[in-house]
Amino acid sequence: MHWLQLEVQVGSADAEALGEALQAMGALSVDYLAAGDRSVLEPAPGETPLWPELRLRALFDPARVAEDELRLAVAATLGAGRQADLQFRRIEERDWLGAFRASLQPLRVGEGLWICPSGTRCPEAGGIALRLDPGLAFGSGEHPTTAMCLEWLAEGPTPGRMLDYGCGSGILALAAAALGAVEVVAVDRDPQALAATTANAGANDIDCIRACRPEALPGALRFDTVVANILSDALIELAPLLCGRLAPGGRLALSGVLASQAEALRAAYAPWIELSERRQRNDWILLAGFMRD
Ligand SMILES: C[S@@+](CC[C@H](N)C(=O)[O-])C[C@H]1O[C@@H](n2cnc3c(N)ncnc32)[C@H](O)[C@@H]1O
Incomplete structure (x- = not known):
């Protein structure tokens, strides 16, 4: 089993409309990622400000939608004459959550003080372990x-x-x-x-x-x-x-x-x-x- 990932760079003005269009095409997920190095720090609760330029990443079931259909949907949303750089990737099925959990390691944060995610043990005998998951x-x-x-x-x-x-x-x-x-x-x-x-x-x-x-x-x-x-x-x-x-x-x-x-x-x-x-x-x-x- 594998998935089809589409990534495209857009301005924040187009991001929402394109996200909705891709969802209408059957996207299983739509993520917005920073395209440059500008940070959006600490938005107020309920606010989701976007970067001025961002990369939109969407995941599809390739059995349900083809690359050409997605190209047409993006072109139709952005309007005539607007070129978008579309990148497609094949993503193999994995236990993503399991892989993420396995990547978490205890973190030493001070003399004898450790942050230990679930499933890990404090590596220091007598150390203080705080249980905390991201x-x-x-x-x-x-x-x-x-x-x-x-x-x-x-x-x-x-x-x-x-x-x-x-x-x-x-x-x-x-x-x-x-x-x-x-x-x-x-x-x-x-x-x-x-x-x-x-x-x-x-x-x-x-x-x-x-x-x-x-x-x-x-x-x-x-x-x-x-x-x-x-x-x-x-x-x-x-x-x-x-x-x-x-x-x-x-x-x-x-x-x-x-x-x-x-x-x-x-x-x-x-x-x-x-x-x-x-x-x-x-x-x-x-x-x-x-x-x-
Ligand atoms: C950078 S995080 C710090 C979290 C944690 N204390 C740490 O050191 O990792 C800042 C936190 O402050 C909260 N915050 C920001 N402005 C605040 C304000 N004026 N009053 C109360 N909380 C605020 C945010 O909601 C956020 O949870």
């Missing part, structure tokens, strides 16, 4: 911004009571709990992230994590540790809120920041905290500091 919410541990937060947390001291603002999969909250946090409040504006965090806490038998929307954050709570891995514009806007949640002497880490944005972040947090650059990976940095007493 899912819809951001945070598998591989992205540099997450990895830097995990290392910062693992470096100590114990997180005490922690606020994980923009929790995604809950990976930082799980790590904090494993590192001895007494209580973790995990906040996200995306309901999918809150569901993932709660499910991941349950899968790790951790009961000190509470996931909630930003507006449900209990008013009087102050935290020993605050971590936020969000983009820099949001971090600047959140400066009074995050600093207002820190206990005197408490420590803050900000990730999701590009090196070129460090100065703007430092200025926004200067009334409360002197931030310094604690880590750098590629263009990403982690800024951290202590709340003044």
Whole structure:
């Protein structure tokens, strides 16, 4: 058994119509992939912005539709005189999910701290293993911004009571709990992230994590540790809120920041905290500091 894969480059204005036309031709799946190196970072919940130029990839049953029929359908959708570069490939049947699962390996994310996907074992005797599978919410541990937060947390001291603002999969909250946090409040504006965090806490038998929307954050709570891995514009806007949640002497880490944005972040947090650059990976940095007493 095999499948027929069609890939074609289109502008975002044509992408939806072409996707629908291919679905009408019996496409079993339609994916949109970046054609250039422009990133679409952190869209708001419910938004699915597209890259200006993208590659549309669709999969068909070759017993039901032929390459020539697909060429005609693409030409009819894009309109007369528009040339599209169509590429066809034969895809052999495989257990894709099984192959993906088998490719997942434990990831060391700090001194003695490991992220272990289902079906894997912690390779370090006495190491702390967090059970976590890649899912819809951001945070598998591989992205540099997450990895830097995990290392910062693992470096100590114990997180005490922690606020994980923009929790995604809950990976930082799980790590904090494993590192001895007494209580973790995990906040996200995306309901999918809150569901993932709660499910991941349950899968790790951790009961000190509470996931909630930003507006449900209990008013009087102050935290020993605050971590936020969000983009820099949001971090600047959140400066009074995050600093207002820190206990005197408490420590803050900000990730999701590009090196070129460090100065703007430092200025926004200067009334409360002197931030310094604690880590750098590629263009990403982690800024951290202590709340003044
Ligand atoms: C880059 S992910 C970080 C996930 C995880 N903490 C990690 O380090 O891998 C950022 C998360 O912050 C959430 N987020 C972005 N802006 C937010 C805001 N203003 N308030 C609350 N959550 C926000 C997003 O929904 C997303 O789940």
